[in-house]
Amino acid sequence: MPIVVKNLTHIYMPGTPFESVALRDVNWNVEDGEFWGLIGHTGSGKSTLIQHLNGLLKPTWGEVIVDGVNISERGVNLREIRQKVGLVFQYPEHQLFEETVEKDVAFGPKNLGLPEEEVTRRVKEALELVGLKYDEIKDRSPFELSGGQMRRVAIAGVLAMKPKVLILDEPTVGLDPRGRDEILGQIVRLRERQNITVILVSHSMEDIAKLVDKIAVMHKGRMVESGTPKQVFKNYEALASIGLDIPQVTHLMIKLKNKGKDVATDVLTVEEAEAEILRAARRKGHA
Amino acid sequence: MAAEILAEGVCYQYSQSSKMALKDVDLRIRKGEFVAIIGPNGSGKSTLAKLFNGLFVPTKGRVTVDGLDTRDRENVWKIRQKVGMVFQNPDNQIVATVVEEDVAFGPENLGVPPEEIRKRVDEALEIVELKDFAQKPPHLLSGGQKQRVAIAGIIAMRPDYIIMDEPTAMLDPVGRKEVINTVKRLNREEGKTIVLITHFMEEAVEAARVIVMSEGRVVMEGSPREIFSKVGKLKAIGLDVPQVTELAHRLRGQGLAVRNDVLTIDEMVECLCPLL
Ligand SMILES: Nc1ncnc2c1ncn2[C@@H]1O[C@H](COP(=O)(O)OP(=O)(O)OP(=O)(O)O)[C@@H](O)[C@H]1O
Ligand SMILES: Nc1ncnc2c1ncn2[C@@H]1O[C@H](COP(=O)(O)OP(=O)(O)OP(=O)(O)O)[C@@H](O)[C@H]1O
Ligand SMILES: [Mg+2]
Ligand SMILES: [Mg+2]
Numbered sequence: 001m002p003i004v005v006k007n008l009t010h011i012y013m014p015g016t017p018f019e020s021v022a023l024r025d026v027n028w029n030v031e032d033g034e035f036w037g038l039i040g041h042t043g044s045g046k047s048t049l050i051q052h053l054n055g056l057l058k059p060t061w062g063e064v065i066v067d068g069v070n071i072s073e074r075g076v077n078l079r080e081i082r083q084k085v086g087l088v089f090q091y092p093e094h095q096l097f098e099e100t101v102e103k104d105v106a107f108g109p110k111n112l113g114l115p116e117e118e119v120t121r122r123v124k125e126a127l128e129l130v131g132l133k134y135d136e137i138k139d140r141s142p143f144e145l146s147g148g149q150m151r152r153v154a155i156a157g158v159l160a161m162k163p164k165v166l167i168l169d170e171p172t173v174g175l176d177p178r179g180r181d182e183i184l185g186q187i188v189r190l191r192e193r194q195n196i197t198v199i200l201v202s203h204s205m206e207d208i209a210k211l212v213d214k215i216a217v218m219h220k221g222r223m224v225e226s227g228t229p230k231q232v233f234k235n236y237e238a239l240a241s242i243g244l245d246i247p248q249v250t251h252l253m254i255k256l257k258n259k260g261k262d263v264a265t266d267v268l269t270v271e272e273a274e275a276e277i278l279r280a281a282r283r284k285g286h287a
Numbered sequence: 288m289a290a291e292i293l294a295e296g297v298c299y300q301y302s303q304s305s306k307m308a309l310k311d312v313d314l315r316i317r318k319g320e321f322v323a324i325i326g327p328n329g330s331g332k333s334t335l336a337k338l339f340n341g342l343f344v345p346t347k348g349r350v351t352v353d354g355l356d357t358r359d360r361e362n363v364w365k366i367r368q369k370v371g372m373v374f375q376n377p378d379n380q381i382v383a384t385v386v387e388e389d390v391a392f393g394p395e396n397l398g399v400p401p402e403e404i405r406k407r408v409d410e411a412l413e414i415v416e417l418k419d420f421a422q423k424p425p426h427l428l429s430g431g432q433k434q435r436v437a438i439a440g441i442i443a444m445r446p447d448y449i450i451m452d453e454p455t456a457m458l459d460p461v462g463r464k465e466v467i468n469t470v471k472r473l474n475r476e477e478g479k480t481i482v483l484i485t486h487f488m489e490e491a492v493e494a495a496r497v498i499v500m501s502e503g504r505v506v507m508e509g510s511p512r513e514i515f516s517k518v519g520k521l522k523a524i525g526l527d528v529p530q531v532t533e534l535a536h537r538l539r540g541q542g543l544a545v546r547n548d549v550l551t552i553d554e555m556v557e558c559l560c561p562l563l
Contacts (some may be wrong), residue, residue: 018427041459042431090430090457091378144303147375147453148328170430173456174375176327176486177527203431203459206530245460248489248530248552255556261563270530274537277559286562287543 001067001084001164001197003030003053008062010048022048024221025062030165030197037208037229038201040218041243046201047090049218050167053199054078054085066165083112086163090170090201092154093143101127101145101153102138108161126156129186131179147174155183159190165197166190172207184211206247209233209268217244230266249273288354290318292339292370292448292480296348299334308334310503311348318353318447321474321481323491323511326500327525332484333375335500336450339482340370352448368397371446373454375484377433386428386436387412387421393444404443411439414469430457438466442473448480449473455490467493488515489529492550499526516548531555 010023022045030036040046051057052064055071055078063070071081089095098104105126109119124134130152137145142153151174158166166187172180184207191198202208208215208229215232217225219242225232233239233246236254253265253273263280267273281287292315299309309331316322316339326332337343338350341357352369355362371393374380383389390408399407412418415435420428425436434457441449451470455463467490473479483494491497497514499507501524507514515521515528518536522528528536535549535558545558 012427018423020427042435042457042462043429047429091376093376093378141303144301146329146333152328170457174328174453174486176525177488178522178525179328180486203457203463205460240461243459243461249534252531252534252552252555255552256559256563259556259560261560263563270534270537273534274541277534277538277563278541278543280563281543284563287541 002032003067003085003165003197004028004065005030005049005052006063006065008049008052008064009060010045010052010057011060012048014060022221023052026221026223028216028223028226030199032197033191033195034197035191035211035213036197036199037212037215038199038218039203039205039208039215039244044218044243045221046218047169050087050169050199050201053165053167054082054087056087083161084163085165085167086158086161087167088155088158088169088171090173092151095154095157096142096150099141100139101132101142102134104142104153105156105160108157112161122160122162123156126160127153129159129183129190130156131182132156148176148179151175152179152183162194163196165199167199167201169201170203171200172202172204180207205233205245206269209247209250217242229268233268234266290353290447292316292482293351294335294338294345294348295350297335297338297345297350298347299331299338299343300346307346308503309338309345312503312505314498314505316448316480316482318480319474319478320496321471321494322483322496322498323494324482324484324498324500325486325488325491325526330500331503332500333452336372336452336482336484339448339450340372341366342372369446370448370450371441371444373437373441373449373451375452375456377430377437377457380437380440381425381433384424385421386417386423386425389425389436390439390443393440397444407443407445408439411442414442415439416465431459431462434458435462438469442469445477445479448482450482450484452484453486454483455485455487463487463490488527488532491515492529499524501525511550512548515550 005028008026012020038046058072105123106119109122127134132152236246253263253267256263257265264276267276294312294314297312300307324332341363344358350357352366382392387408391404394404415438417435455466470481474481492511497511515532518528535545538545549555
């Protein structure tokens, strides 16, 4: 299910004192099965952009084409689009509304008209995927959970819909490190198993570097760059000047290089850094 | 009377819950300290924070702020003046319909004179880089921008104790560094006590003391160097260490002679230079 964004501009509250141009002429092609990271400073337009991909927001200008269909055209069945393009919001509370966790996660699948056993099966599976125990949590109110627990329930609600395109807006905010790794790991596995497309909005350069195939960079409403992690993270100064960063280990390698050490700097993960440093140390007979 | 927040034998149980959210917590936060609290989801960090400013009172045990018991209703007002809080979800914190009024809300409640409020609000908005947004309705801001509004609010209030519950969760990397630098400056230059709850281990490294919570209890306490050198123990309870600390740990495992308590990039560079 490819998604094509063409000349997309979005202006919030046009003609009012609060008018704000959140997207300017954005062009973006998301191919089937790709794993994208979307990064950019606070207020750069990430959430605005992804809310266009399932029709929650309408372009002021330009178009969004999902699976060949221009979704802002009249007569398009948005319910169908939203079932295919699942979106986990930045604020999980905005997504939770039922009185128990079970009902909350079941809401989507129920609306799809699935039989009850299938709904329950999906709810269990989804809660498991996000690291929650079905029996322990199903009867609790989603509003009486810790911040991280709430987020997991919100993610489960979208997973239970089994979307073809999964869009996650800062899904690991508020998760503890293990929870973060578990959920991201599940998303990677889900993608491999079901070949879904994933778009991950995140401020964690480490997570982005580790996971995605391609990165798109937003700056003041424009998409200023897109490419592989190695291409994008090559240019530290440019990223820092627009509020972004590179992974800690990439910093380390650049600093070592600047000290005259013979190490590669296109290192993005702890594992890669380990291998590269061992290689360099062995050459010097230190390991 | 000691200038400190003191928790003695504190237990807390939510009324709707059958489980204790906090169990026998004993903690002392001295005035002027910079303490980070880390712990897995649901370990009781936010609950503890709300006990520190008297929003919750202990089910058992007691919490005192500069000697004032939070259970005593007469102390509530004084305690709220002393202990300011940035909540985990900025949405729950926003009270006004315009950004600058929201930032002014805290100091107004404390009875700060209007000219002084004006000055503080401008300063606070400057620090969090939201001056251009002063007249905007907060609910129209992006996630990270809302979080900055909440931080500006606490800066303008200037309480002695500043409790921040995941204040940088939605900020971009540069914004996160800026907030941490602001926090450090408030601590160093203005003597403010800082309690920083965070899931970012790189931020906890900046504190003078780290408290680790797990399942409602304080399970570890010490300097960042002490805490983060225990890589295995932290991972066992679902936490992590900064990337360079992890890297040092792995390289040691491979027989490379690096320290086991590396916390920053520069320390790591120093360690590695003789070997490469
Ligand atoms: N409902 C709204 N009405 C008016 N302006 C808005 C609205 N929502 C967002 N904006 C503005 O549009 C711009 C883009 O916001 P958006 O939420 O897309 O940013 P973001 O990149 O997701 O930021 P963050 O990383 O902080 O979540 C911001 O300047 C924001 O203030
Ligand atoms: N309003 C509530 N009613 C009932 N139980 C609650 C409520 N809020 C939190 N809890 C429970 O209390 C325990 C501690 O929650 P708390 O919010 O203090 O955790 P936390 O350490 O801040 O977690 P997180 O990192 O996810 O924010 C959890 O088991 C949680 O489910
Ligand atoms: Mg956003
Ligand atoms: Mg919390």
